[in-house]
Amino acid sequence: MSDERPNDLTIGLLGTEVPKNSPMVRWNDGHTTILPAVYDGHDINLCDAVDIPIIKYLAQCPVSLPDSKYVVHFSMKDLPTHDILDSISESLSQNKPVVIRGIGNHYVGEELTAEFLDKYYAISPNRAVWVHDVKARAMDHTRVTQAGLLKDFFKSMKDPGAIQCVLDIPLAQASLPDALKNLDHGLVHGWNHTTYDVPISSKVHPENFTVKGWAILHHAGFLTYPHHDAEGSLTWARMEVGVKFWVVFWPKDRHDDRKHLQEIAIRLGNFTENEDWIRAHCDVEVITLYPGDVLIMPPAQVHAVYTPVASFATGGHFYHYGCMHLTEISRYLDVSSGDCLTNQMLHNALETFRRMMIGIPRLSPRIRMSGGL
Structure with missing residues (x-):
């Protein structure tokens, strides 16, 4: 990758990673991208029915800018200030995603390959993964994954007939950028502050500690449908390679x-039949993430993601005392309509919540609870 940010994101893809005749779309921020194309035995593009209408709608949506009333924008130069965590916490508690530009790693000139991941992230080419496949999803949405090895995923990246992703690459060594690490109240206060008084004496699910870090890997042209992340967690993501x-x-x-929030989430999950209703009832913004950018989303934030070029991102889940009112709403959505609203279930939430409750009497007075308490 170079520091240049060309608007034409189709260069080098046609005929190598995607079909030569892939359709294209121009986004509201000036980018041109391919639209996904995977064909059946009758030369019908299986993405025409669902994926392409959604992407065309997303491409028309307003760009999220620094003056957005919904998203709070920072840059790396803002981070040394002593009160940056307070500002970020306040924004998240008000149900506003936070974007921080230019904080992450940026390996200039490196191509996204299995060797690249092995070299910089200790992700072995022989790692076993679950591969999500667009063609399989279009043919049967209940059977979208298959077991495979990471090196085979990269081989199919150069197959114009395949569009795939890996959503869950455990990366326990990854964590929030150093300047933001204390945002994770579940670990910092819930677990760190309670094990002296209440030692861990029973089985604890490993996700309490491992879901703080993971990676996601996508071929060019992969659409992640609208959803919210499960179990009331906040989600952070950092672009490493791609867009x-x-x-x-x-x-x-x-x-x-x-x-109403539940209805929005359900209708977004069936976008093609509800587009007019969604236009009438939803405000939408597009956040374009480049290498080095970090996005933090509050709980229950419904979002979709389009990956126009082969991309790699790291991220994780965490909890925050100031967002527990949003965590409660998110968990309500999980219980009421979870099967159609999220893309991955977690198994650690209640154990971390118990620790956060136990830790409340010992909290620093600097920590604000939901609602400013």
Whole structure:
């Protein structure tokens, strides 16, 4: 990757990573990208029915800019200030995603290969993974994954007939950037502050500690459908290689009406039949993430992601005392309609919540709870 950011994101893809005749779309921020194309035995593009209409809609949505009323934008130069965590925490507690430009790693000139991941992230080419496949999803949405090895995923990256991703690459050594690490209240306060008084004496699910770091890997042209992340967690993501259009949705009104929030999430999950309703009831912004950019989303944030070029990102989940009112709403959505609203289930939430509750009497007075308590 170079520091240049060309608007034409189709260069070098046609005929090598995607079909030569792949359709294209121009985004509201000036980028041109391919539209996904995987064909059946009758030369019908299986992405025409669902993926392409969604992407065309996303491409028309407004760009998230620094003056956004929904998203708070920072840059790397903001991070040395002593009160940056307070500002980020306040934004997240108000249900506003936070973007920080230029904070992560940026390996200039490195191509995204299995060797690259092995060299910089200790992700072995022989790692076993679950591969999500667009063609399989289009033919049967209940059977979208297959077991494979990471090196085979990279081989198929150069197959114009395949569009795939790996959503869950455990990366326990990854964590929030150093300047942001204390945002993870589940670990910093829940676990760190309670094991002296309440030692760990029973089985504890490893996800309490491992989901703080993971990686995701995508071929060019992969659309992640609208969803929210499960179990009431906050999510952070850092672009390492490539580009992503991260699209976030909010209700135009009735922001505290959980039935309305549930309806929005469900309708977004069946976009092609509800596009007119979504246009009437949702505000939307597109956050374009480049290498080095970090995005932090509050709980229950419904979002879709389009990956126009082969990309690699790291990220993780965490909890925050100031966002527990949003965590409760997110978990309500999980219980009421979870199967159609999220792309991955977690298994550690209640154990971390118990630790966070036990830790409340010992909290620093600097820590603000939900609602400013």
